[in-house]
Amino acid sequence: xxxxxxxxxxxxxxxxxxxxxxxxxxxxxxxxxxxxxxxxxxxxxxxxxxxxxxxxxxxxxxxxxxxxxxxxxxxxxxxxxxxxxxxxxxxxxxxxxxxxxxxxxxxxxxxxxxxxxxxxxxxxxxxxxxxxxxxxxxxxxxxxxxxxxxxxxxxxxxxxxxxxxxxxxxxxxxxxxxxxxxxxxxxxxxxxxxxxxxxxxxxxxxxxxxxxxxxxxxxxxxxxxxxxxxxxxxxxxxxxxxxxxxxxxxxxxxxxxxxxxxxxxxxxxxxxxxxxxxxxxxxxxxxxxxxxxxxxxxxxxxxxxxxxxxxxxxxxxxxxxxxxxxxxxxxxxxxxxxxxxxxxxxxxxxxxxxxxxxxxxxxxxxxxxxxxxxxxxxxxxxxxxxxxxxxxxxxxxxxxxxxxxxxxxxxxxxxxxxxxxxxxxxxxxxxxxxxxxxxxxxxxxxxxxxxxxxxxxxxxxxxxxxxxxxxxxxxxxxxxxxxxxxxxxxxxxxxxxxxxxxxxxxxxxxxxxxxxxxxxxxxxxxxxxxxxxxxxxxxxxxxxxxxxxxxxxxxxxxxxxxxxxxxxxxxxxxxxxxxxxxxxxxxxxxxxxxxxxxxxxxxxxxxxxxxxxxxxxxxxxxxxxxxxxxxxxxxxxxxxxxxxx
Numbered sequence: 001x002x003x004x005x006x007x008x009x010x011x012x013x014x015x016x017x018x019x020x021x022x023x024x025x026x027x028x029x030x031x032x033x034x035x036x037x038x039x040x041x042x043x044x045x046x047x048x049x050x051x052x053x054x055x056x057x058x059x060x061x062x063x064x065x066x067x068x069x070x071x072x073x074x075x076x077x078x079x080x081x082x083x084x085x086x087x088x089x090x091x092x093x094x095x096x097x098x099x100x101x102x103x104x105x106x107x108x109x110x111x112x113x114x115x116x117x118x119x120x121x122x123x124x125x126x127x128x129x130x131x132x133x134x135x136x137x138x139x140x141x142x143x144x145x146x147x148x149x150x151x152x153x154x155x156x157x158x159x160x161x162x163x164x165x166x167x168x169x170x171x172x173x174x175x176x177x178x179x180x181x182x183x184x185x186x187x188x189x190x191x192x193x194x195x196x197x198x199x200x201x202x203x204x205x206x207x208x209x210x211x212x213x214x215x216x217x218x219x220x221x222x223x224x225x226x227x228x229x230x231x232x233x234x235x236x237x238x239x240x241x242x243x244x245x246x247x248x249x250x251x252x253x254x255x256x257x258x259x260x261x262x263x264x265x266x267x268x269x270x271x272x273x274x275x276x277x278x279x280x281x282x283x284x285x286x287x288x289x290x291x292x293x294x295x296x297x298x299x300x301x302x303x304x305x306x307x308x309x310x311x312x313x314x315x316x317x318x319x320x321x322x323x324x325x326x327x328x329x330x331x332x333x334x335x336x337x338x339x340x341x342x343x344x345x346x347x348x349x350x351x352x353x354x355x356x357x358x359x360x361x362x363x364x365x366x367x368x369x370x371x372x373x374x375x376x377x378x379x380x381x382x383x384x385x386x387x388x389x390x391x392x393x394x395x396x397x398x399x400x401x402x403x404x405x406x407x408x409x410x411x412x413x414x415x416x417x418x419x420x421x422x423x424x425x426x427x428x429x430x431x432x433x434x435x436x437x438x439x440x441x442x443x444x445x446x447x448x449x450x451x452x453x454x455x456x457x458x459x460x461x462x463x464x465x466x467x468x469x470x471x472x473x474x475x476x477x478x479x480x481x482x483x484x485x486x487x488x489x490x491x492x493x494x495x496x497x498x499x500x501x502x503x504x505x506x507x508x509x510x511x512x513x514x515x516x517x518x519x520x521x522x523x524x525x526x527x528x529x530x531x532x533x534x535x536x537x538x539x540x541x542x543x544x545x546x547x548x549x550x551x552x553x554x555x556x557x558x559x560x561x562x563x564x565x566x567x568x569x570x571x572x573x574x575x576x577x578x579x580x581x582x583x584x585x586x587x588x589x590x591x592x593x594x595x596x597x598x599x600x601x602x603x604x605x606x607x608x609x610x611x612x613x614x615x616x617x618x619x620x621x622x623x624x625x626x627x628x629x630x631x632x633x634x635x636x637x638x639x640x641x642x643x644x645x
Contacts, residue, residue, distance in 0.1 A: 124164045131160030135194075142198055151200045158191045158206065178227070185211055185235060192242050195251075204242055204251040211235040212258030225270045232262060233279055237286075244290045249299075256287050256299050260306030273318040280310025281327040288334040288362075297358055304362055307331050308369055321376040328373035335359075335366045340400075345408040360408075367393050367412050387424030390416045402444065407452045414441065414456035418463050427471060431489050434464030435496055445506040454505050454518075461500075465493050481541035490533045497526035520582060527586065531567055535560050564594035 135157030142151065165183045188211030195203035212235060236259040243252035260283065271279075284307015291300025308331060315324040338359060344350035346360045375389045394416030401410030414437075421433035441457035444450065468489050475486045501522035542556035571587030574580070 127164030128161050131157040131164060133157070134160065139194070151198065151203060154191075154194060154198075155203055155206050158187060158203075158210070161187050181228075181231065185231065188235070189238060192239055196242055196246065199246070201246070201248040201251055204239070204246070204248055205254050208235075208239045208243070208251055208254040208258060211239060212255070212262060226272055226275055229271045229275045229279055232259065233282070236283055240286060240290075244286075247294065249294070249296055252287075252290060252294075252296065253298050253302075256291075256302045256306070259283050259287075260302055260310070273314045273323075276310055276314035276317075277323045277327055280307050280314060281330050283307060284310070285330050285334055288331065289337070292334055292338040292359065292362075300358065300362070304331075311373070315373075315376060321373075321379070324373045325377050328370045332366045332370055335362050336400075339363050339408060340406075343406070347407050347411075363408055364412065367397065367416060371416070385424060387420035387422075389420075390423065391420035394420065402448065405450055405452070410452060410456065414459065418460055422463070422467065427474075428468070428485055428489050431464045431468045431471070432492070434460045434467065435489075435492050438464065438496055439499075439504070442500060442504045442506070446504075451506070457500070457505070461493075461496055468493060481537045481544060487533075487537055490529070490537075494526055494529045494533060497522050497529060501526060523583075524586070527571075531564070531590065534563055538563060561594055564590055568594060 135154045138151065138154035138157060142154075165180060165187065188207045191203055191207035191210065195201070195207060212232065236255060240252065240255045240259070242248070243255055284303050287303025288300055288307065290296070291298075291303055308328075311324060311327045311331070314327075315321060318324075339345050342350055344354070344356040344359050345363045346355040349355055371389050371393045374392060378385075378389055394413045397409045397416065398413035400406060401408075401413050417437055418434060421430045421437065424430070425433060438457045438461040441453040441460060443453075445453035445457075468486070471486065475484075479486060481487060501519050505518065505522065538559045539556050542552045542559065545552050545555075547555060568587045568591035571583050571590060575582075575584030575587060
């Protein structure tokens with residue numbers, strides 16, 4: 001074998017040498033030098049040396065078939081059709097054979113039953129024996145390599161045993177209800193053990209269906225309700241563990257669906273509250289953990305809804321509500337664990353740069369349900385302190401959100417604290433609490449070197465300002481202008497905006513958290529609140545003065561015009577000193593508003609004295625601003641070396 005390989009190698013080297021000589025001869029005008037190495041293989045004849053051999057034809061590339069590529073050889077393997085002769089022979093005929101064997105056996109048994117050939121006791125025992133025998137045959141065939149065929153026979157045998165036990169317990173009533181359910185459970189557990197051993201998920205799903213529907217097929221009178229609850233919990237724990245450890249999605253889904261589906265069907269309405277609490281908490285927490293870990297949408301949805309649903313049913317039939325709170329904490333633990341382990345809750349992104357919509361839904365819904373559970377415990381004090389429950393819910397989220405930059409936890413804490421402020425105080429107390437929270441969130445960015453506190457601060461401030469404007473209509477008529485509680489709250493809002501713009505809102509180091517228009521927007525918002533806030537207080541102050549109504553109205557109109565003109569002048573002065581063009585443009589805007597008010601309102605309604613005052617103030621300020629612009633233009637021309645304008 002080695003001599004043949006050496007001979008083939010020599011032939012290939014000879015052909016390669018000829019091709020190289022031809023290529024050099026075509027591209028060069030000089031004669032091809034003779035290779036210093038002796039030719040490998042037989043020496044070519046003289047005729048062959050004089051006339052070069054024709055070039056070898058290039059082989060046409062073989063068409064590559066689409067399919068699965070062999071990793072070892074690098075060749076393409078054609079894709080197997082979905083329905084092929086092999087599929088029809090192995091699976092199609094297997095399914096037909098199993099179905100017709102079961103159907104034929106059923107017809108034979110029916111005929112024997114109708115004609116009285118077999119007694120009921122023998123029927124049940126024979127059916128169970130036949131099922132066991134068929135399962136043993138399937139196991140033997142699986143050991144010999146026919147995996148799918150043997151698994152199908154095992155499942156068929158288990159179905160026959162199920163029918164035999166059902167007939168003995170329900171149809172002929174040879175077995176009492178409780179032993180019949182236990183026998184069905186034993187068959188299911190045996191089938192689950194076989195599924196574990198042979199690693200076939202279909203058998204695990206069949207075992208779960210049989211175990212959970214055993215009480216249904218036998219009847220709800222099977223033993224006591226509490227014993228039935230214990231049975232379902234045991235089946236869920238054992239079969240759910242098999243599905244979770246084997247990572248069987250369909251089996252776990254069947255277990256979860258049956259576990260909570262039967263619990264919510266009304267069958268367990270007479271169970272003890274303690275049993276219901278354990279049933280809902282343990283099943284819900286385990287299902288949530290597995291569903292979140294594996295990313296199984298259906299499992300975590302059923303576990304979340306079922307766990308909290310059973311918890312609500314148990315809370316409705318008990319007098320002590322502390323178990324509801326503890327159960328809510330345990331149901332929240334898997335959601336917390338997932339959010340702490342994998343940052344995929346909005347606005348944080350996971351390793352792939354995306355956020356998980358499902359995990360975001362569970363994370364932000366959990367504190368609402370936890371607050372409802374806490375509210376059941378605080379029913380006595382909730383009436384006096386409505387904000388106590390959301391404040392207590394905010395504490396753990398606040399601790400986790402501040403310890404590390406975990407924005408979802410901080411968002412929940414901020415929303416919970418804002419909700420607590422709005423629920424605890426009806427009037428201006430909520431406004432003051434929200435403004436204090438806004439300052440605190442902005443300050444924490446500096447202390448903790450964070451970049452997300454700005455958004456919680458702005459949300460808290462917006463909520464407080466909205467509440468303040470809502471309370472404007474409820475302001476007492478006798479409340480003093482400029483110094484009343486509502487006016488002081490308005491000045492606090494103005495201070496908050498201006499302090500935020502001046503630097504309490506920390507500069508973001510990352511571009512993702514930076515908005516270029518944030519600070520100018522805060523300055524503009526503070527100016528707008530100050531402008532119209534003072535305007536409102538001027539009108540209110542003159543309306544509450546000792547002047548006559550007409551005189552107070554005229555004086556108030558003049559004061560508003562003067563305030564707008566002075567505000568515009570202040571914008572111009574600061575704009576020139578700070579060289580801030582947007583501030584000067586804001587001065588033009590306010591001056592335009594003042595001019596429109598003087599022309600359209602003041603000159604038509606004010607009497608002579610107030611009309612003269614309004615016009616003189618507007619003219620004086622306009623001349624001063626125009627003079628400033630002329631001086632600025634002159635200095636610019638002088639700096640350029642030209643003549644002053």
